[in-house]
Amino acid sequence: xxxxxxNTFAEITGASLAMIWMWLNLTEASLMTxxxxxxxxxxxxxxxxxxxxxxxxxxxxLSSIITGQYEEDIDDERDKIFELYALQVSSAIFGISIVATxxxxxxxxxxxxxxxxAITFSGFIASILSLLLKIYLYR
Amino acid sequence: MFKKKIQIENTVRKLRFNxxxxxxxxxxxxxxxxxxxxxxxxxxxYTPSLDLAFKIALAFDMEIQEVFFINQ
Numbered sequence: 297x298x299x300x301x302x303n304t305f306a307e308i309t310g311a312s313l314a315m316i317w318m319w320l321n322l323t324e325a326s327l328m329t330x331x332x333x334x335x336x337x338x339x340x341x342x343x344x345x346x347x348x349x350x351x352x353x354x355x356x357x358l359s360s361i362i363t364g365q366y367e368e369d370i371d372d373e374r375d376k377i378f379e380l381y382a383l384q385v386s387s388a389i390f391g392i393s394i395v396a397t398x399x400x401x402x403x404x405x406x407x408x409x410x411x412x413x414a415i416t417f418s419g420f421i422a423s424i425l426s427l428l429l430k431i432y433l434y435r
Numbered sequence: 436m437f438k439k440k441i442q443i444e445n446t447v448r449k450l451r452f453n454x455x456x457x458x459x460x461x462x463x464x465x466x467x468x469x470x471x472x473x474x475x476x477x478x479x480x481y482t483p484s485l486d487l488a489f490k491i492a493l494a495f496d497m498e499i500q501e502v503f504f505i506n507q
Binding site: 300374 | 463467468469471472475481483484486487
């Protein structure tokens, strides 16, 4: 497994764990205040960033211990193209999700809390799908 | 009007072996890309930019058309 796939796995793991943590903390969302929901979402987003950085470091330390060599992470033109494909996919999914959420909010007269949760989770899902695309391209 | 997809092939692998069995890592470092990119180029999974193609040709001291060519 090369460093790109390893780092992408770290990002997927971090985002997934943050999503699971948020989901577990939002099971009673209908009874929570908007401040409480926003706090959980903000903590989830912040936590996912810290978790991804930590997992990057852990995955690379483990890899160096197992293989016995340090692999330098070089970003070249191929990586930039793959980043661009991933960005296109995540932007498209996130954009569609926002429009769908706004339409559904009005259509079914849902609460602002549902909209906040739906938009945040669609952001995470878009990010995870774009990372899966990157793994497919790097395979 | 239809677009005909062209397959750009290369002799990078052969040239590496003819150049004192240069490793993929050595070539990657010389042209400033990752080893994975050289692997992808050799397997025809990735077509490099003109800039990178020239750098690879220069690494072997050859003309670009001697390294990269279209398979008709």
